[in-house]
Amino acid sequence: MDSVPLAIGAVSFYLSRHFHLNTPLLNVFFYVINYHYLIFMNNFFNYPGAKFFKVKIFLFDVRIEKVDLKDKEEIIELSKDSFEWGDYIEYVFDEWLRSGIFLKAVENGEILGFLHVRLFDEFSWLEGLRVKKEYRRKGIATELTKNAMKISGKNIHRLMILETNVPSIELSKKLGFKPIDRVYYNYGEKKSADEIIREYNLIKKDEKLKENYVDKWVYLDFKYYLDYIYSNHALSILKTDPPFVINGSINYENISRSGGNECFIIFEKR
Numbered sequence: 049m050d051s052v053p054l055a056i057g058a059v060s061f062y063l064s065r066h067f068h069l070n071t072p073l074l075n076v077f078f079y080v081i082n083y084h085y086l087i088f089m090n091n092f093f094n095y096p097g098a099k100f101f102k103v104k105i106f107l108f109d110v111r112i113e114k115v116d117l118k119d120k121e122e123i124i125e126l127s128k129d130s131f132e133w134g135d136y137i138e139y140v141f142d143e144w145l146r147s148g149i150f151l152k153a154v155e156n157g158e159i160l161g162f163l164h165v166r167l168f169d170e171f172s173w174l175e176g177l178r179v180k181k182e183y184r185r186k187g188i189a190t191e192l193t194k195n196a197m198k199i200s201g202k203n204i205h206r207l208m209i210l211e212t213n214v215p216s217i218e219l220s221k222k223l224g225f226k227p228i229d230r231v232y233y234n235y236g237e238k239k240s241a242d243e244i245i246r247e248y249n250l251i252k253k254d255e256k257l258k259e260n261y262v263d264k265w266v267y268l269d270f271k272y273y274l275d276y277i278y279s280n281h282a283l284s285i286l287k288t289d290p291p292f293v294i295n296g297s298i299n300y301e302n303i304s305r306s307g308g309n310e311c312f313i314i315f316e317k318r
Contacts, residue, residue, distance in 0.1 A: 150162070172202040207225065209312065231302055231314070233303055233308055239301070244291055248298070250283065252278060257276050292304065
């Protein structure tokens with residue numbers, strides 16, 4: 049079956065040499081044919097590597113593959129300049145490798161980007177999408193996201209994007225994601241929910257949560273929360289990481305809906 053992509057490449061070479069046609073334009077044209085051929089083979093003939101197949105993106109070849117332990121150093125190096133303060137990937141790499149779906153985009157042995165997916169009963173949570181600066185806006189983020197959603201086997205997909213990250217927001221909308229909520233991250237000293245409960249003398253309230261919330265940087269339906277709401281006359285929080293503030297405010301790191309240092313938009317695709 050590999051003969052078909054090779055034949056397509058041969059035709060492109062023949063036309064460019066004998067009819068002096070523009071090779072880059074031909075490559076783009078044949079990318080469409082080659083890409084859809086591979087998808088057809090994946091879906092109907094159990095083509096080898098059906099979930100991690102080779103695609104041609106803007107004149108260079110990329111494979112979407114599983115991340116391995118040997119990729120750790122390269123992935124950390126790729127992500128270290130993601131933000132002014134660096135990145136958190138080095139602290140979660142081992143956990144991501146053990147659970148969920150961890151994908152990389154590779155060309156000639158070089159990792160160009162990666163993405164992780166956490167799997168829940170009803171949805172997949174996409175996180176940590178990174179692409180090398182010199183390869184951005186070339187379709188790599190799109191292919192990583194599409195493959196991640198397909199491999200997850202879920203019908204609902206969610207992700208969270210910083211409000212100021214316009215390129216990622218545009219990509220999500222292009223892929224069919226819609227904004228469903230927004231939350232705010234507040235800087236401050238890190239304290240656990242238990243420490244805050246003790247400091248503010250919060251008590252358990254026998255009430256059911258009625259709004260969705262964020263725990264460990266995942267947007268969850270309220271039915272997933274199995275603990276109590278902890279409150280006093282001025283403050284109500286959930287026992288999450290970081291603490292999720294329902295009412296009131298604290299001077300410690302937290303997430304809430306009432307405003308803060310950074311706004312994150314939650315997107316969903318069904």
